[in-house]
Amino acid sequence: MKNIVILGSTGSIGTQTLDVVDKEGDIRVLAMTAHSNIDLLERQIRKYRPRAVSVNLPEKAAELRVRVADTGTRVFSGPDGVVECAAMPGADMVVTAIVGIAGLDATIAAIEAGKDIALANKETLVTAGDIVMPLAEKRGVNIVPVDSEHSAIFQSISNQRKFLKRIIITASGGPFFGMSRHELAGKTRFDALKHPNWTMGAKITVDSATLVNKGLEIIEARHLFGLDVDSITPVVHRESVIHSMVEFTDGSVIGQLGVPDMRLPIAYALTYPLRRGPVSEPLDLVKIGRLTFYDIDHDTFPAVNLAKKAAKTGGTMPAVLNGANEEAVAAFLRDGCGFLEITELIQRAMEAHRPVMEPTVEDIKAADAEAREVVRASLNK
Ligand code: NDP
Numbered sequence: 001m002k003n004i005v006i007l008g009s010t011g012s013i014g015t016q017t018l019d020v021v022d023k024e025g026d027i028r029v030l031a032m033t034a035h036s037n038i039d040l041l042e043r044q045i046r047k048y049r050p051r052a053v054s055v056n057l058p059e060k061a062a063e064l065r066v067r068v069a070d071t072g073t074r075v076f077s078g079p080d081g082v083v084e085c086a087a088m089p090g091a092d093m094v095v096t097a098i099v100g101i102a103g104l105d106a107t108i109a110a111i112e113a114g115k116d117i118a119l120a121n122k123e124t125l126v127t128a129g130d131i132v133m134p135l136a137e138k139r140g141v142n143i144v145p146v147d148s149e150h151s152a153i154f155q156s157i158s159n160q161r162k163f164l165k166r167i168i169i170t171a172s173g174g175p176f177f178g179m180s181r182h183e184l185a186g187k188t189r190f191d192a193l194k195h196p197n198w199t200m201g202a203k204i205t206v207d208s209a210t211l212v213n214k215g216l217e218i219i220e221a222r223h224l225f226g227l228d229v230d231s232i233t234p235v236v237h238r239e240s241v242i243h244s245m246v247e248f249t250d251g252s253v254i255g256q257l258g259v260p261d262m263r264l265p266i267a268y269a270l271t272y273p274l275r276r277g278p279v280s281e282p283l284d285l286v287k288i289g290r291l292t293f294y295d296i297d298h299d300t301f302p303a304v305n306l307a308k309k310a311a312k313t314g315g316t317m318p319a320v321l322n323g324a325n326e327e328a329v330a331a332f333l334r335d336g337c338g339f340l341e342i343t344e345l346i347q348r349a350m351e352a353h354r355p356v357m358e359p360t361v362e363d364i365k366a367a368d369a370e371a372r373e374v375v376r377a378s379l380n381k
């Protein structure tokens with residue numbers, strides 16, 4: 001029996017993790033967390049009977065406490081409640097499926113408590129990879145990626161890390177692949193939320209449309225696999241069948257393929273180093289027929305280069321990239337900013353920032369707050 005905690009159980013990754021739990025049969029959920037969706041969390045409590053849950057919004061937590069009084073599940077609230085769940089005694093692994101830098105403290109708490117991490121919350125490594133990776137090493141904790149590209153890279157490297165030369169990270173290109181900046185100017189959240197291959201939470205779906213997601217993933221890969229960002233090459237692969245590849249010193253390239261279904265990398269992370277029964281449809285290459293590859297159009301989608309620049313500057317700069325993006329995407333999702341403005345706002349926040357090198361978690365949070373302020377001030381002008 002494996003005991004897990006799911007941070008963000010009501011989201012896209014959280015609910016798909018529970019699908020995998022249903023299929024596997026020998027995984028027990030000890031704790032779960034949500035931001036505000038107590039209707040779904042109540043159903044999850046009644047089905048999985050966790051010891052504890054945490055709801056971010058205190059008034060929602062109070063309501064849920066009354067609703068589930070008959071179950072014996074404790075209901076915590078606020079950031080301390082998430083940390084309480086992340087460090088739950090008896091848990092072997094914590095699935096970090098909270099969206100945004102909001103997942104950082106809980107991920108650190110889980111690592112401090114010695115829990116292995118199934119890492120979906122890429123923003124944690126983007127903002128604080130230089131703190132989180134050494135901490136995991138010190139605590140002897142495995143960080144197994146859930147992000148499909150990183151799971152593919154992890155699987156492709158296998159035990160050959162010392163021969164790794166380059167990572168080829170694939171990108172679907174999102175819903176606006178092939179369009180000009182002129183065409184992108186009028187795009188709304190309804191257009192951006194139509195991803196061709198994946199059904200995901202709103203924030204990451206917008207990130208896929210701007211290609212900020214690929215930028216964040218390059219920084220995530222840098223921390224997970226220890227290569228500099230110039231050795232991580234993004235390539236557009238429209239079919240999302242090859243989830244990423246690695247090139248070894250001899251020129252050999254190994255990739256991982258599968259249908260685009262997040263339950264595959266989630267199951268791999270939960271059962272690593274084992275593989276279990278099928279969790280997705282089989283891959284039918286003949287039906288797909290053709291796999292296509294293209295360069296990134298950096299003039300139209302500047303996000304990848306912005307992310308590489310932030311990674312090269314280092315210190316608090318990646319946190320500024322991330323914080324400005326989170327704030328701009330939130331504005332875009334309430335029609336408060338245009339599609340092209342998202343990357344412009346990121347650039348503005350990065351230009352305004354004087355990075356702190358070797359930052360503490362507090363420095364990172366201050367940089368995040370500063371970036372959000374730059375974005376809000378620009379939008380209020
Ligand atoms: P969703 O928006 O679908 O879910 C987010 C989860 O986090 C929900 O449970 C939500 O609760 C909770 N949450 C939101 N805000 C906060 C907060 N401030 N504090 C605590 N909890 C919060 O996101 P996804 O599942 O799509 O993504 C989760 C993470 O996984 C992201 O970092 C994303 O980049 C990464 N990822 C996602 C993929 C996907 O296919 N979806 C693929 C690869 C990576 P509530 O429901 O109550 O709002």
Ligand code: MG
Pocket residue numbers: 147148149217
């Ligand atoms: Mg991904």
